[in-house]
Amino acid sequence: xxxxxxANYSKKLGLPEYSSHQYSVTVxxxxxxxxxxxxxxxxxxxxxxxxxDREIREAxxxxxxxxxxxxxxxxxxxxxxxxxxxxxxxxxxIVKIVEENGLEREAVNDLAVQRTGKxxxxxxxxxxxxxxxxxxxxRKGAPAKRHPAFAAxxxxxxxx
Amino acid sequence: xxxxxxxTLPGSNGTLSRPPAEPAHLSASSIKDYLGCSLRYYFRKVVxxxxxxxxxxxxxxxxxxxxxxxxxxxxRGEEPVRETSLGAFNExxxxxxxxxxxxxxxDAAKKRDLGVLMVETYLDSEHCRDAPVPVAVEVxxxxxxxxxxxxxxxxxxxxxPDQSGEGLVPVDFKTVANQPDLHMEGFLHEAQxxxxxxxxxxxxxxxxxxxxxxxxxxxxxxRIVVHRVPRASDExxxxxxxxxxxxxxxxxxxxxxxxxxxxxxxxxxxxSCSRWTGEGVMR
Numbered sequence: 414x415x416x417x418x419x420a421n422y423s424k425k426l427g428l429p430e431y432s433s434h435q436y437s438v439t440v441x442x443x444x445x446x447x448x449x450x451x452x453x454x455x456x457x458x459x460x461x462x463x464x465x466d467r468e469i470r471e472a473x474x475x476x477x478x479x480x481x482x483x484x485x486x487x488x489x490x491x492x493x494x495x496x497x498x499x500x501x502x503x504x505x506x507i508v509k510i511v512e513e514n515g516l517e518r519e520a521v522n523d524l525a526v527q528r529t530g531k532x533x534x535x536x537x538x539x540x541x542x543x544x545x546x547x548x549x550x551x552r553k554g555a556p557a558k559r560h561p562a563f564a565a566x567x568x569x570x571x572x573x
Numbered sequence: 574x575x576x577x578x579x580x581t582l583p584g585s586n587g588t589l590s591r592p593p594a595e596p597a598h599l600s601a602s603s604i605k606d607y608l609g610c611s612l613r614y615y616f617r618k619v620v621x622x623x624x625x626x627x628x629x630x631x632x633x634x635x636x637x638x639x640x641x642x643x644x645x646x647x648x649r650g651e652e653p654v655r656e657t658s659l660g661a662f663n664e665x666x667x668x669x670x671x672x673x674x675x676x677x678x679x680d681a682a683k684k685r686d687l688g689v690l691m692v693e694t695y696l697d698s699e700h701c702r703d704a705p706v707p708v709a710v711e712v713x714x715x716x717x718x719x720x721x722x723x724x725x726x727x728x729x730x731x732x733x734p735d736q737s738g739e740g741l742v743p744v745d746f747k748t749v750a751n752q753p754d755l756h757m758e759g760f761l762h763e764a765q766x767x768x769x770x771x772x773x774x775x776x777x778x779x780x781x782x783x784x785x786x787x788x789x790x791x792x793x794x795x796r797i798v799v800h801r802v803p804r805a806s807d808e809x810x811x812x813x814x815x816x817x818x819x820x821x822x823x824x825x826x827x828x829x830x831x832x833x834x835x836x837x838x839x840x841x842x843x844x845s846c847s848r849w850t851g852e853g854v855m856r
Contacts (some may be wrong), residue, residue, distance in 0.1 A: 423722075
């Protein structure tokens with residue numbers, strides 16, 4: 414009778430400027446006897462820990478140091494493009510909304526400037542969250558309309 | 574085949590039937606829920622048992638919707654239209670009441686009238702009239718912190734620039750039955766207010782200079798009570814981290830037990846709780 418062991422080892426490191434770095438590895442294996450569990454668990458722990466510890470040393474890009482409060486806001490850059498100030502997740506979501514809805518990037522940027530006084534790339538994470546909600550028209554209680562950028566023929570590329 | 578980490582639900586046959594307790598994120602309400610009663614947290618967040626609403630919760634949600642509509646107009650640079658805010662109230666209230674078979678039509682009508690009055694009272698208030706153009710309205714924030722290994726989340730009703738010109742002020746609206754005891758309310762909502770400060774500062778790189786709770790009472794003549802507190806001290810922030818850490822540890826280690834107290838009187842999970850027999854397993 415097969416007995417499944419699922420082992421996960423995760424490590425998170427606190428880094429300067431309110432940042433952190435996390436890596437985890439999960440393995441699922443089988444043993445045939447309950448008596449093998451202790452040894453297998455010990456083996457897996459050693460294997461997973463060494464794997465995580467080896468990889469997690471490379472923390473990659475870190476936010477800038479210093480006392481300037483804006484340095485706490487993560488700046489994500491793609492080679493050849495100006496950096497975005499919001500999170501990776503927010504940037505990906507904004508790009509996805511633009512692409513899936515065939516929006517003009519300029520229209521979305523104009524919207525960001527109207528609402529916050531800043532272009533999309535300069536938005537901090539709070540402002541980006543607000544813009545995303547505005548693009549989606551997803552807030553409960555908000556007037557039941559999507560932003561004009563989604564209206565037919567306005568700020569929309571192609572045939573959508 | 575035997576799975577080592579089997580967990581059971583009431584009435585199940587011993588096979589794995591619910592997801593692990595590890596939270597994808599943690600909110601102030603989750604922290605407060607777990608520390609208030611870990612088993613209630615288990616039922617609500619881990620198992621996902623339905624948490625029946627009430628006409629008063631529907632009223633609160635609808636009032637929030639109205640205020641959100643008002644401040645969204647301001648955020649968009651538009652002149653707020655009262656009918657739009659009241660329309661948002663009615664739309665939200667109708668939807669919630671329609672989905673709640675326990676609500677009696679007479680009760681719904683009375684609460685609707687009260688809700689409209691509460692909204693109008695706030696819109697006429699000094700706090701509303703003097704509020705600056707918001708930085709964000711009903712904004713969802715999710716931030717990573719070095720002090721805790723799970724992201725923290727929060728939905729802030731309103732973020733405005735401080736009238737003094739320095740810093741940001743997160744604002745939370747609450748509908749309450751009676752005139753609030755501000756000292757007690759500040760104590761009860763401490764975790765939420767500290768978390769909002771941490772989230773807003775992390776998400777903006779700015780500084781929170783104060784925090785506000787705006788109470789709207791459910792009286793025949795509603796009252797608006799604005800409770801402003803200064804930014805959280807280092808001690809208050811450390812207290813929050815300790816509470817959050819304690820909650821997260823307990824959740825991860827699946828320490829879910831009944832914690833009898835006065836809140837049991839209105840707990841939606843009394844019946845499920847009564848079947849708890851120990852070690853998080855109900856039979």
